[in-house]
Amino acid sequence: MPLIDKRIVKHVALLSRLELNDRELELYSSQLASIIGYISKLNEIDTTNVPPTSHAASNLKNVFRKDVLRQSLDIKDVLSNAPARYDNFFKVPQVIEGK
Amino acid sequence: MREDENRYETVIGLEVHLQLKANTKAFCGCSTLFGQKPNSQTCPVCLGFPGSLPVLNEEAFYSAVKVALALNCKIQDLIKFDRKNYYYPDLPKNFQISQYDMPLSYDGAIYITSGPEKGRKKIRIKRVHLEEDAGKLLHPEGANYSLVDYNRAGIPLLEIVTEPDINSPQEAYDYLTRLKAILEYLKVSDCDMEKGSLRCDANISIRVAGTDKLGTKVELKNMNTFKGVRLALEYEAKRQIALVEEGEKITQETRLWDAEKSLTTPMRTKEEAMDYRYFPEPDLVPFQVDKAVIEKIRRELPELPEAKAKRFSSEYGLSEYDANVITGQLEMADYFEECAKIYQNRKTIANWLMGDITAYLNAENLTIKQIGLSPSDLVGLFNMIDEGTISGKMAKEVLIEAMKKGIKPAEIVERRGLSQISDTAALERVVDAVLARNEKSVDDYRKGKKNALTYLIGQVMKDTNGTANPALVNVILKRRLGD
Known part of the structure; x- marks a missing residue:
């Protein structure tokens, strides 16, 4: 059971590209600690012989679709929610690998 | 190092x-x-x-x-x-x-x-x-x-x-x-x-x-x-x-x-x-x-490169190396096999594919399917060499042109008049003319200078713009020189 502290919240925030100030770090650390604490009640149950549940529909298997084309969205619609665009591209803050 | x-x-x-x-x-x-x-x-x-x-x-x-x-x-x-x-x-x-x-x-x-x-x-x-x-x-x-x-x-x-x-x-x-x-x-x-x-x-x-x-x-x-x-x-x-x-x-x-x-x-x-x-x-x-x-998919897998190389060795007598090279690309392997169906000398097919043809494909960044040379066109070229219609050296030139322009080799030979002269009577006339103007060489040859013959063959080839069948020229010359 990992302890939720500011260090972990900071790490998760970084992975999620969230910028948190000190007050928020403090607040979320204590909130998350209490949420995880509550959920950890589940650990009291012995699950040694219970396989992990990864899907709610446990009997369902092999749901496929045929390799058939469907209409894509109109580019206008695709880009309508984009904060920034350039021609038909999404425009994002510069990311250059390895430079 | x-x-x-x-x-x-x-x-x-x-x-x-x-x-x-x-x-x-x-x-x-x-x-x-x-x-x-x-x-x-x-x-x-x-x-x-x-x-x-x-x-x-x-x-x-x-x-x-x-x-x-x-x-x-x-x-x-x-x-x-x-x-x-x-x-x-x-x-x-x-x-x-x-x-x-x-x-x-x-x-x-x-x-x-x-x-x-x-x-x-x-x-x-x-x-x-x-x-x-x-x-x-x-x-x-x-x-x-x-x-x-x-x-x-x-x-x-x-x-x-x-x-x-x-x-x-x-x-x-x-x-x-x-x-x-x-x-x-x-x-x-x-x-x-x-x-x-x-x-x-x-x-x-x-x-x-x-x-x-x-x-x-x-x-x-x-x-x-x-x-x-x-x-x-x-x-x-x-x-x-x-x-x-x-x-x-x-x-x-x-x-x-x-x-x-x-x-x-x-x-x-x-x-x-x-x-x-x-x-x-x-x-x-x-x-x-x-x-x-799973077993059905496994059974239906195509013959894979290693198995194909093995089969090419046993079925067509290719060396392990040649078989590996030829089967390295499916298109090349298929092409080889198409040729092999209609031409018996498999080593010849392999040599041409791995040599001049591969060199050309690599240089032009093309695959064998992208050039307009069908397996039967290539075999046609081999047949022209075998029949003495063209020399091996000429065949290479014809091949390059055929690959470049997508024209059938036979057509190139025809159009450029590259057919070797294998007509004995025609060659005899050329040989006689050459002998008549090269009395010294004829003399040298009769005195035992055997390399004079090479010179005379060269003269015949020159007169025929390289289209004379060299083997036939050799025979005619020797006959005329009394050998």
């Missing part, structure tokens, strides 16, 4: 990403066509809109099973997809649907031959799993922004990972060549590195030869050709050996191959280690392939 380099052994593992050929993406019905208008092949699923649900492409799934079986892998009893979480603009959902602990298949192997003296070597395949490709990022020169095209996002992608069984850059090259041949035979992908449908990353470390413990590994990226992979590995092995020799430590890192400068440079890494927080993809149910279906 340093004396000390031989003390070290290189340990390499390769990771290949392969776009599977399918009409639609892995989890939605958008087209996978290459080179279309940016973001024109996207939908709520591959753009990761809230509430959209992925459904697996059956075709892509069974292509993946086919590859796994061709690489001698075991198919997982229960196949599960997982989310690999990371934030990067090429990933619209902020996670990639991939596979973690229950991948499609595992424990396979293929065999490579690194030159006749080395024999056959087994390269184990750790796993083959199915995932989705990410979008494409563009970095315009001088701009302070990047551009994203999500047409590629969601294209079915296979990841093929080897065990660290590869011990030299050349073996890595041979493995890739063999793997690509198998994939081409299966017809599951374009395997086009230029279009990015086949990509390769490498892990490399060094250790003192004969020891077991693996050294610190470095990941290499950004190689765009198989030759690039080999060069990058050669460079990196040397760099690591030099470091160890200087008593320095190797840093575990990702390095990028710079093809222009021929060196690797460290990729800027975030201080914190990558943490992908894999968890099961709840929107995709598990998959299971019936044992009977």
Whole structure:
């Protein structure tokens, strides 16, 4: 059971590209600690012989679709929610690998 | 090369990403066509809109099973997809649907031959799993922004990972060549590195030869050709050996191959280690392939390169080397076989295919199917040589022109009047004329200077613009000179 502290919240925030100030770090650390604490009640149950549940529909298997084309969205619609665009591209803050 | 380099052994593992050929993406019905208008092949699923649900492409799934079986892998009893979480603009959902602990298949192997003296070597395949490709990022020169095209996002992608069984850059090259041949035979992908449908990353470390413990590994990226992979590995092995020799430590890192400068440079890494927080993809149910279906797919696999090479050796009498080269590409193998059906001297077919034809194809970056020379055209050329209509030397010229212009060899010979003069009476007239104006040479020959004959043959060839059948000229000359 990992302890939720500011260090972990900071790490998760970084992975999620969230910028948190000190007050928020403090607040979320204590909130998350209490949420995880509550959920950890589940650990009291012995699950040694219970396989992990990864899907709610446990009997369902092999749901496929045929390799058939469907209409894509109109580019206008695709880009309508984009904060920034350039021609038909999404425009994002510069990311250059390895430079 | 340093004396000390031989003390070290290189340990390499390769990771290949392969776009599977399918009409639609892995989890939605958008087209996978290459080179279309940016973001024109996207939908709520591959753009990761809230509430959209992925459904697996059956075709892509069974292509993946086919590859796994061709690489001698075991198919997982229960196949599960997982989310690999990371934030990067090429990933619209902020996670990639991939596979973690229950991948499609595992424990396979293929065999490579690194030159006749080395024999056959087994390269184990750790796993083959199915995932989705990410979008494409563009970095315009001088701009302070990047551009994203999500047409590629969601294209079915296979990841093929080897065990660290590869011990030299050349073996890595041979493995890739063999793997690509198998994939081409299966017809599951374009395997086009230029279009990015086949990509390769490498892990490399060094250790003192004969020891077991693996050294610190470095990941290499950004190689765009198989030759690039080999060069990058050669460079990196040397760099690591030099470091160890200087008593320095190797840093575990990702390095990028710079093809222009021929060196690797460290990729800027975030201080914190990558943490992908894999968890099961709840929107995709598990998959299971019936044992009977697996066996059916296995039975229906096409004849693969190694088996075909063996058959070419036994059926057509090709040497092991020739058979391996010819079967290295399916198109070439098929072409050979078409020729072999209608022409008995198989060694001749192999020699021409591996020699002048391959040289031309490589120089022009073409495949045998792209040139307008059919197997029967090529065999027609062989027949013209066999019948003495043209010389071997002329045949080469005719072949090049035929490949360049897509004209039948017979037509070129006809049009350019290249047919050898094999008409005895016609040649006798030329020979007589030559003898009449070269009395000295005739004299020399009769006095025992046998090389005077060569000169006389040369004169006949000159008079006929090289079209005389040299063997026939020889016979006529000797007869006239009283031999």
